[in-house]
Amino acid sequence: MPRKGTRKTVAKAADIRTVAALAKVSIATVSRTINGSPAVSDRLSKRVWQAIEQLNYFPNTHARSLVSGRSRLFGIIVENITNPFFPELIQSFEEVAVANGYEILVSSSNSDPAILTTCVRRMLERKVEGVAVLTFGEEEPVLDQLAHHNVPLVLAEFKLDDPKSSTILLDYSTGFKAAVRHLVGLGHRKIAFLAGPHTLHSAITRENDFRNAMQEAGLPVDPASVIVCDHTLRGGVAGFEKLQTLGTRPTAVICSNDMTAIGVLRAGYMKGLRVPQDLSVVGLDDIDFCEFTLPPLTTIRLSRTDLARASFDALRQQAEAAPAAQIQREFLVSTSLVIRESTAPPGWV
Amino acid sequence: MPRKGTRKTVAKAADIRTVAALAKVSIATVSRTINGSPAVSDRLSKRVWQAIEQLNYFPNTHARSLVSGRSRLFGIIVENITNPFFPELIQSFEEVAVANGYEILVSSSNSDPAILTTCVRRMLERKVEGVAVLTFGEEEPVLDQLAHHNVPLVLAEFKLDDPKSSTILLDYSTGFKAAVRHLVGLGHRKIAFLAGPHTLHSAITRENDFRNAMQEAGLPVDPASVIVCDHTLRGGVAGFEKLQTLGTRPTAVICSNDMTAIGVLRAGYMKGLRVPQDLSVVGLDDIDFCEFTLPPLTTIRLSRTDLARASFDALRQQAEAAPAAQIQREFLVSTSLVIRESTAPPGWV
DNA sequence: GTGAAAGCGCTAACAA
DNA sequence: TTGTTAGCGCTTTCAC
Numbered sequence: 001m002p003r004k005g006t007r008k009t010v011a012k013a014a015d016i017r018t019v020a021a022l023a024k025v026s027i028a029t030v031s032r033t034i035n036g037s038p039a040v041s042d043r044l045s046k047r048v049w050q051a052i053e054q055l056n057y058f059p060n061t062h063a064r065s066l067v068s069g070r071s072r073l074f075g076i077i078v079e080n081i082t083n084p085f086f087p088e089l090i091q092s093f094e095e096v097a098v099a100n101g102y103e104i105l106v107s108s109s110n111s112d113p114a115i116l117t118t119c120v121r122r123m124l125e126r127k128v129e130g131v132a133v134l135t136f137g138e139e140e141p142v143l144d145q146l147a148h149h150n151v152p153l154v155l156a157e158f159k160l161d162d163p164k165s166s167t168i169l170l171d172y173s174t175g176f177k178a179a180v181r182h183l184v185g186l187g188h189r190k191i192a193f194l195a196g197p198h199t200l201h202s203a204i205t206r207e208n209d210f211r212n213a214m215q216e217a218g219l220p221v222d223p224a225s226v227i228v229c230d231h232t233l234r235g236g237v238a239g240f241e242k243l244q245t246l247g248t249r250p251t252a253v254i255c256s257n258d259m260t261a262i263g264v265l266r267a268g269y270m271k272g273l274r275v276p277q278d279l280s281v282v283g284l285d286d287i288d289f290c291e292f293t294l295p296p297l298t299t300i301r302l303s304r305t306d307l308a309r310a311s312f313d314a315l316r317q318q319a320e321a322a323p324a325a326q327i328q329r330e331f332l333v334s335t336s337l338v339i340r341e342s343t344a345p346p347g348w349v
Numbered sequence: 350m351p352r353k354g355t356r357k358t359v360a361k362a363a364d365i366r367t368v369a370a371l372a373k374v375s376i377a378t379v380s381r382t383i384n385g386s387p388a389v390s391d392r393l394s395k396r397v398w399q400a401i402e403q404l405n406y407f408p409n410t411h412a413r414s415l416v417s418g419r420s421r422l423f424g425i426i427v428e429n430i431t432n433p434f435f436p437e438l439i440q441s442f443e444e445v446a447v448a449n450g451y452e453i454l455v456s457s458s459n460s461d462p463a464i465l466t467t468c469v470r471r472m473l474e475r476k477v478e479g480v481a482v483l484t485f486g487e488e489e490p491v492l493d494q495l496a497h498h499n500v501p502l503v504l505a506e507f508k509l510d511d512p513k514s515s516t517i518l519l520d521y522s523t524g525f526k527a528a529v530r531h532l533v534g535l536g537h538r539k540i541a542f543l544a545g546p547h548t549l550h551s552a553i554t555r556e557n558d559f560r561n562a563m564q565e566a567g568l569p570v571d572p573a574s575v576i577v578c579d580h581t582l583r584g585g586v587a588g589f590e591k592l593q594t595l596g597t598r599p600t601a602v603i604c605s606n607d608m609t610a611i612g613v614l615r616a617g618y619m620k621g622l623r624v625p626q627d628l629s630v631v632g633l634d635d636i637d638f639c640e641f642t643l644p645p646l647t648t649i650r651l652s653r654t655d656l657a658r659a660s661f662d663a664l665r666q667q668a669e670a671a672p673a674a675q676i677q678r679e680f681l682v683s684t685s686l687v688i689r690e691s692t693a694p695p696g697w698v
Numbered sequence: 699g700t701g702a703a704a705g706c707g708c709t710a711a712c713a714a
Numbered sequence: 715t716t717g718t719t720a721g722c723g724c725t726t727t728c729a730c
Contacts, residue, residue: 013498013499015706015707015708016707016708017707025716025717026716026717026718027707027708027709027717027718028709028710028716028717028718028719029715029716029717030708031708031709031710032709032715032716035709039715039716040715040716041715041716044715044716056497056498058470058473058474059474059707059708060415060474060476060706060707060708061411061474061475061476062410062411062412062414062415062420062475062476062706062707062708063411063415063706063707063708063709063722064707064708064709065411065708065722066409066411066412066415066706066707066708066709066722066723066724067707067708067709067710067721067722068708068709068710068722069722071411081436081437081439081440082437082440082637084433084436086436087430087433087435087436088430088431090430091430091431091457094455094456094457098467098471103454103471103475104455105452105454106443106453106455107443108440108443118447121407122447122452124407125407125408125409125410126410126411126452127409127410127411148405149362150362233641262641263641266641266643269643288431289638292582292611292612292615294615294618294643364722364723364724365723365724366723374700374701375700375701375702376701376702376723376724376725377700377701377702377703377725377726378699378700378701379724380724380725380726381699381700381725384725388699388700389699389700390699390700393699393700408723408724409722409723409724411722411723411724412706412722412723412724412725413723413724413725414706414724415706415707415708415722415723415724415725416705416706416723416724416725416726417706417724417725417726418706
């Protein structure tokens with residue numbers, strides 16, 4: 001039989017005064033105890049903790065933030081949560097943040113400026129102490145608004161002329177060079193590139209770094225074999241089809257991200273083309289799934305743990321540094337090649 | 350040349366008093382205007398909005414929450430963010446929430462009670478107005494703590510004896526019956542099941558519903574052909590291998606979730622077994638990726654939009670209902686079969 | 699319809 | 715070392 005509906009007059013949750021009363025100290029002492037101030041005697045501290053325990057008390061974050069001016073909240077804005085790279089990135093970011101006593105507010109912009117504006121607004125209202133903008137896109141107007149409100153920012157691959165902002169530079173170059181070297185070592189000469197949309201900073205950087213790597217290897221880049229896709233699986237399928245129409249067929253293709261590469265894998269399979277025997281495929285990101293594609297994908301790894309870590313560190317420094325302190329405003333995250341089974345000598349059996 | 354370091358003495362962000370002063374009204378009027386109180390004359394309202402615009406003002410959420418006792422925050426706890434189902438679910442939940450003026454706090458528990466406890470604690474501190482616990486697991490102790498603090502709760506497939514909690518029931522039964530009927534229609538008689546871990550409520554329910562569907566179809570369930578996996582891709586691979594050792598080989602297999610099915614697809618491919626010719630495979634969830642597996646996966650669709658929507662509605666009702674109001678405490682989310690290319694008649698060419 | 703004033707739960711400056 | 719007290723920025727009575 002269900003309990004009666006009386007519910008013992010909904011006891012208002014314990015507040016700092018309740019604790020103080022029970023511990024027979026002032027609220028200031030309770031506050032100090034909670035915040036680990038050294039200026040509290042063991043005797044009182046013990047009494048306070050006991051009272052806290054007994055009342056199942058925990059402080060009200062809103063009150064705390066209001067008076068201290070610190071929310072211990074960071075925002076993170078990603079581009080597109082459908083690309084597995086981003087959930088994985090958020091996950092890493094959250095882990096670091098929570099481990100360091102911060103909370104996170106997540107938003108995905110889907111590259112829609114209107115959505116982005118709302119996100120930013122919401123974050124501003126919640127008084128975030130910093131925002132990691134990991135969209136890799138061009139959202140400068142909105143960023144200006146954040147910068148305007150003196151919110152520390154960390155951007156991927158983009159520098160804002162604001163002392164409160166930091167930048168994470170991604171060294172794709174290392175990864176691309178390794179990838180090209182790897183392919184050349186296998187005997188490939190004709191290497192195509194499936195690029196990302198040119199609205200993304202990262203896509204442009206990646207394409208440039210691919211070209212540089214090719215140049216360094218002394219290989220020409222056939223303009224027709226650099227095809228702009230959109231970083232989605234579907235886009236990879238389309239890219240593969242364009243690849244097939246090329247007069248001189250490349251024996252290997254490097255993709256601007258893993259989703260594109262997975263699209264190529266899939267389209268290739270549907271056309272009866274064998275990877276890696278007929279075509280070697282290289283991705284970029286190293287999302288968890290790469291291990292399980294058919295065949296497992298050779299890819300340029302962009303460590304999301306490193307990226308998350310760097311973003312967090314950048315924000316934390318900005319948030320916690322003394323006003324005039326000199327802080328690190330540029331961070332470098334590296335890439336490396338992970339060789340799996342989607343690459344082999346051309347014509348290999 | 351960079352601007353000088355003076356930065357026009359960091360103007361403290363505008364607050365309600367600034368707005369009131371500029372609009373030449375009292376702060377009460379500003380507050381009323383912002384909150385859409387009808388008791389403000391058009392004349393003043395206009396002045397206030399102008400001032401707000403001009404100052405680029407927005408209210409401080411912490412102050413608001415502190416005084417009103419309402420945070421407009423919901424928490425959502427999911428099990429494992431590596432399974433694409435969950436990011437997709439979070440995404441949907443966030444959309445509904447934001448569209449309705451709520452914010453969300455996300456946590457993934459990874460089925461670790463310690464992590465869960467911290468999550469709950471953090472959510473409590475932020476004064477969430479409700480938590481959606483979509484872990485499908487057994488975290489009753491922690492839930493008790495939430496319930497204890499009078500926080501509205503919505504749980505998937507689990508009923509808590511607390512007036513502040515609601516339950517979302519998942520009708521897997523419809524989906525399983527459709528799947529079995531589909532397979533039987535194709536000519537299958539030996540249908541195996543790769544179950545989820547028995548620590549999850551949902552896994553147990555799914556297994557039961559599978560058995561019921563089989564019974565209804567008049568088909569026996571060979572105990573050996575029900576194999577417990579763990580809802581991961583790796584687990585699916587292992588499950589497939591066990592399947593291969595069975596004396597009498599099933600011609601079709603239904604999996605407790607898509608990741609398991611994808612594991613089967615992959616393992617099958619490595620063994621040179623053809624799907625669907627040699628083995629029909631059915632998943633459950635219908636994650637985005639199903640469309641792109643090789644071959645595209647036939648699956649029992651559990652709409653995450655519906656699930657997110659139901660969770661949100663449940664929480665909102667709890668949060669906003671008048672104290673004594675009668676509210677809906679049970680929600681039903683249905684499943685349906687999505688037929689793609691991983692199922693075919695046994696031995697079909 | 700509008701304003702004055704009393705807090706929401708907490709931190710931090712100041713006194714003791 | 716401890717306590718008193720003044721707000722943090724806002725909503726919400728209660729007068730007018």
